[in-house]
Amino acid sequence: MAEEGTYEALLEEQASHLSRLRIERGYPPLRAIEERASKLFAEEKASLPIATQSAAFNGKYVGLDKLMWLVRSLMSWDEYGDDCTPPGRRAPELNQWRTRWTQITCARPKRRKPTAPPADGMLTTPGFSFPPIGGRTDHQVHVIWLLDCSHSMIGEKAGQLNYAMRETIAELRGVASMHPTVKLEMQAATFGAGARWHTEGPVDVDLATWRDLDVDESGSACDMGAAFRLAARALHVPPMPQQSPPPILALISNTQPTDDWRSGLRELSAAPWGSQTVRIAIPIGADADHGVLDEFLNNPGLRPIDASAAPSHVAAASSWAAKVAEQLAADDDDDDVW
Incomplete structure (x- = not known):
């Protein structure tokens, strides 16, 4: 703040x-x-x-x-x-x-002259290097979504989530257009009975299209831990680059996990990029387990973002991923006038 x-x-x-x-x-x-x-x-x-x-x-x-x-x-x-x-x-x-x-x-401050980067060329976040003065190098911002598609999401909540994802992709495209030297990519995984990728590999947000989610109607399983393990594999090098802004990991949940989610969370945090992720947690509805979401955030200064289970509120909460992506992509360009 x-x-x-x-x-x-x-x-x-x-x-x-x-x-x-x-x-x-x-x-x-x-x-x-x-x-x-x-x-x-x-x-x-x-x-x-x-x-x-x-x-x-x-x-x-x-x-x-x-x-x-x-x-x-x-x-x-x-x-x-x-x-x-x-x-x-x-x-x-x-x-x-x-x-x-x-x-x-x-x-508004007067335009500043660029200052040289630190001697080691690194920000306080490990893995993020300053582009050289006199010419920026392309870098990537990754957004990974973990989306609850368990039985509890059947009906209106699934529609709200699909609406929110379409709106968020539009906002991410806006961020990408503001920072043309940054490659902004996203991918999404769903979890219910097991976990699977909803998008095949990271997709450039300018090329991303949203396919409606399929809710798991087979039973009451909510395998959030499986989703954490899936994300952990995506946070290795490769597929992640060795140097990049921190990845954004956004979890949307509607109910309590039914598998060993803590071991999955430990595996996620132990991945090469796992401890560096910027995490966002969004509960949908009163049945979401806020204790689980707090442990996922792993930051006493952060709280889950209340979506209030209304389409516009879910979209507004989801758009925080775009706000974080914009902050990560920014390179001392706060003097730009739009």
């Missing part, structure tokens, strides 16, 4: 308000927001690409026009997700957004 009143803290506050507004207006997809802005504000020649939206929602600096188009577009849906008339350019309800943008702009 950035120190209160700083440039970074003000950006985080603005991003939080934007995310809340989006959720309040039915959590419209980024593509729908882009299309609506172009249609509603054609006379203003509005341009609101997904990359710009993703930057704003992830706490990056955006220009005033872009911010106002985004806010007004979101306000063109009412609290029930139905169409409504957006506020005009001088509407009083926009004043708070202009005031916040002005505070951010005043606090």
Whole structure:
């Protein structure tokens, strides 16, 4: 958490308000927001690409026009997700957004000259090396999903999860477009009776398509430990590179595991990249075991992200993976104006 009143803290506050507004207006997809802005504000020649939206929602600096188009577009849906008339350019309800943008702009640091990397060329996270000054080298950010497809997910919850994954892939594409020298890849595994890969190997997010999940209807098994073992094998070198930003490991769970999940978790943490993963845990519904999720996170400062079992909330929780990916991909580019 950035120190209160700083440039970074003000950006985080603005991003939080934007995310809340989006959720309040039915959590419209980024593509729908882009299309609506172009249609509603054609006379203003509005341009609101997904990359710009993703930057704003992830706490990056955006220009005033872009911010106002985004806010007004979101306000063109009412609290029930139905169409409504957006506020005009001088509407009083926009004043708070202009005031916040002005505070951010005043606090914005002047452009810095690049500094040399540490002598050993490494960040505090082992395995992540600075690209050389004068020319960045491509590096990869990996996102691995572990998705509960046990019997408890039959029906509405499976649909919510499919919706959330499609929305998250769109957000990850926005992150990738913001960082063209970073290769952003994802893969997903499902678990119920056993565990299996839902995607064949890491897939570039720009090429990723989402195939609806098949829920295990054969019984009550929830083999989360098997999913941990599957992920552990993906965190060896290879297939992981020797040097990379830390992989992101996101677990979505709806019930209690039925296998020896602790031994699977130990195997995961013992993998070459296992202890370096940035972990996200998302419970869906009241039956998810928060104690298991806390042990998976293995960080007393982190808590599972409550998805509240609503489609928009599940998508909002899942989008944290995109926020983390954006932070890992960033390379001192916080002076970019979108």
